[in-house]
Amino acid sequence: MSAPYAKLPAWADYGLIPLINLAVAFLVAGLVVMLVGENPIRAAVILVDGALGRGQNIAYTLYYATSFIFTGLAVAVAFHCSLFNIGGEGQAYVGGLGVAVVCLAFDSILPWWLVFPLAIVGAALFGAAWAFIPAYFQAKRGSHIVITTIMFNFIAASLMVYLLVNVLKPAGAQAPQTRNFLEGGQLPKLNWMLEAMGFTIRSAPFNLSFLLALAAAFFVWVLIWRTRLGYEIRMRGYSPKAARYAGVSETKIIIITMLISGALAGMMALNPVMGDQNRLQIDFVTGAGFVGIAVALMGRSHPAGIVPAAILFGMLYQGGAELAFEMPNISRDMIVIIQGLVILFAGALEHMFRPSIQALFASLGSRSTGLEAQQGEGS
Amino acid sequence: MDFFHALILVLDSTVRLSVPLLLAALAGLYSERSGVFDIGLEGKMLAGAFAAGAAAAVTGSAWAGLGAAMLISIFLALVHGFASITHRGNQIVSGVAINFIAAGSTIILGQAWFRQGGRTPSLPGEARFGAIELPFAEAVRDVPILGDVYSELISGHSLLTYAAFLLVPFTWWVLFRTRFGLRLRAVGENPAAVDTAGISVSWLRYRAVICTGILTGMAGAYLSMAQNAGFVKDMTAGRGFIALAALIFAKWKPVPVMFACLLFGFLDAFAIRIQGTPLPLIGQVPVQFMQALPYILTVVLLAGFIGKAIPPRAGGVPYVKER
Structure with missing residues (x-):
């Protein structure tokens, strides 16, 4: 993809350039803050304090980050196969259905530690099923996965509203949501972990699915870089022709990759549905599927980058909520702008600063870099 | 006669609903x-709707609103062009970014400037495009x-x-009967050939995205100045994606695009009309199903069950000049 660009030292490629891109995104966000007549530096201070200032806030930050780790991993796995899964939002929404079905069926007869593994399977299965149809059409019929997954987001929204209003809502209830899950359908909170470190927390939704998210991140690393399947995924992503020549079935790889991606997106539902609200309600995903795109781009599709990127976005979500109290002109929608800017500068414009940085490295006189750069240009 | 009048009313709202699409x-x-995929139609339309609502409210002139809508849409289209033409970035990623930037900033700026909860x-009346008898x-x-x-429809x-x-026949004429249109189509199919002929690929594609900006600005202006009296947050509500679906449904041809938009507009108008009344033979159709129908149809089409939709060959691929 970056054929016309020369090589840089690894630390510049994986550290410097993403940092510059991110810095520019936040600078532009600062300009927007100025445009609405607030002080961007004060806004940043309030935001960081609101995200990390007290134990309570840290717990909320990690709660949001949990969702973003799942959706970020989902987008990243697809990226490795050069597929753009924009349907994380819909897959997570339908994944919530899987969680709810399991919880509603078993919450009165089984303890949570038996329901939890079943709910994981339910979320992953439903999320994967929702990704299967776009994957199948891409692999077998060549329809563009970006368009079909967007369409499936809308179809999922309609489907879930229909199911919640007409099927899952308990008789006589007004709000379109399921009944509250009993004890067996509620994940234990992890607030004690922060309390053990000396923070005080009144109540926060930070729950066990955070550990599952970290485990999923590790699983994705093993899958992509340490297994044969991961190698095939990356090969098909890097060069479909080479993969075909090497005897990798493209159909199989596309479908398997999307199933894994959809399963990861679906598992995001565990965090809000089973960990916090303890019922399935309309629009519980609230854009987390889309945040995953920014997280994956920022984390360069590597779990070691995705986890910190997800925590950063968790900080933005939690800090942004606090910011809205302090500055009347700024609401949480500021995060949507920052998200867009991060996607723009870390994604679409990721090569913008590369030529000037290359020139800088060349002029710094490190001969090997300069030579490499020239060879790179020539090829 | 009653049935006929009801039909005319549904068709009338079909026209109204299909214009932004x-x-x-x-x-x-x-x-x-021209070879630049654009899933940022939604965002540009939203930004245009906001600019139109804001400018028309401040100046009291519908034309100022339309102008502002076009300017802001062209600006966003140029950002998309800058990322995907000049810097050869991923066009899908760039479009997604523009959608988010527009969704967030229209709400933030609207609240900061007008303090009506994002409206x-x-x-x-005079600051809108009213009905023409x-x-x-x-x-x-x-x-x-x-x-x-005649009088209703x-x-x-x-x-x-x-x-x-x-604009439908005009677009057909531009694309298929002018030199610019020929080159624009060529650059979407085989940019290397256009480059060999000594024509700048970048400049052609930039002109194409500017056209996109002008038209999405008009679409936005229609939403906030003709269909409604002012901007409401998230007022595009996915119409940019339905338009994209219509474009694919129509296989990237101007006249079929019009029929596809009328079809999707009709589905919408029909869904509003039959809300709560059961249909003969089928019974009660859920509203949600009618809302999802354009998306389902597009997926079915894309899968090649109703003829095959083949996109412009060079679509989505940044052009790298040979050295």
Whole structure:
């Protein structure tokens, strides 16, 4: 993809350039803050304090980050196969259905530690099923996965509203949501972990699915870089022709990759549905599927980058909520702008600063870099 | 006669609902035919709607609103061009980014400037594109059938509606009967050939995305100045994606685009009309199913079950000049 660009030292490629891109995104966000007549530096201070200032806030930050780790991993796995899964939002929404079905069926007869593994399977299965149809059409019929997954987001929204209003809502209830899950359908909170470190927390939704998210991140690393399947995924992503020549079935790889991606997106539902609200309600995903795109781009599709990127976005979500109290002109929608800017500068414009940085490295006189750069240009 | 009048009313709202889709889909046509995929139609339309609502509220002039809508949409289209043409970035990623930037900033700026929860102030009549009564519309109203068709269906729309439908033959003419159109289509199919002929690929694609900006601006202006009296947050509500679906459904051709938009507009109008009343034979159709139908149809089409939709060959691929 970056054929016309020369090589840089690894630390510049994986550290410097993403940092510059991110810095520019936040600078532009600062300009927007100025445009609405607030002080961007004060806004940043309030935001960081609101995200990390007290134990309570840290717990909320990690709660949001949990969702973003799942959706970020989902987008990243697809990226490795050069597929753009924009349907994380819909897959997570339908994944919530899987969680709810399991919880509603078993919450009165089984303890949570038996329901939890079943709910994981339910979320992953439903999320994967929702990704299967776009994957199948891409692999077998060549329809563009970006368009079909967007369409499936809308179809999922309609489907879930229909199911919640007409099927899952308990008789006589007004709000379109399921009944509250009993004890067996509620994940234990992890607030004690922060309390053990000396923070005080009144109540926060930070729950066990955070550990599952970290485990999923590790699983994705093993899958992509340490297994044969991961190698095939990356090969098909890097060069479909080479993969075909090497005897990798493209159909199989596309479908398997999307199933894994959809399963990861679906598992995001565990965090809000089973960990916090303890019922399935309309629009519980609230854009987390889309945040995953920014997280994956920022984390360069590597779990070691995705986890910190997800925590950063968790900080933005939690800090942004606090910011809205302090500055009347700024609401949480500021995060949507920052998200867009991060996607723009870390994604679409990721090569913008590369030529000037290359020139800088060349002029710094490190001969090997300069030579490499020239060879790179020539090829 | 009652049935006929009801039909005319449904068709009338079909026209109203399909105009923003039509303008946005034609906008996408220019860009995608030149080889630049654009899933940021939604965002540009939203930003245009906001700019139109804000400028018309401040100046009191509908034309100032339209101008502002076009300017901001062109700006966003140029950002998309800068990322995907100049810097050869991923066009899908860039479009997604523009959607988010527009969704967030229209709410933040709207709240900061007007303090009405993300709305712009309600526009008075002269700051909107109101209905235009065509000549004799009143006089022929009582003529059976034809009078109804003329005075309800054809007359009484806003200027932007008539402009949108006139843009269909105009776009066809530009794309298939002018030198610019030939080159624009060529650059979407085989940019290397266009480059060999000594024509700048980048400049052609930039002109195409500027056309996209102008038309998405009009689409946005229609939403906030003709269909409604002012901007409401998230007022595009996925129309940019339905327009994209219509564009694919119509296989990137101007006249079929119009019919696809009318079809999707009709589905919408029909769904509103039959809300709560069961249909003969089928029974009660859930509203949600009708809302999802355009998306389902597009997926079915994309899968090749109703003819095959083949995008411009060089679509989505940044052009790298050989050295």
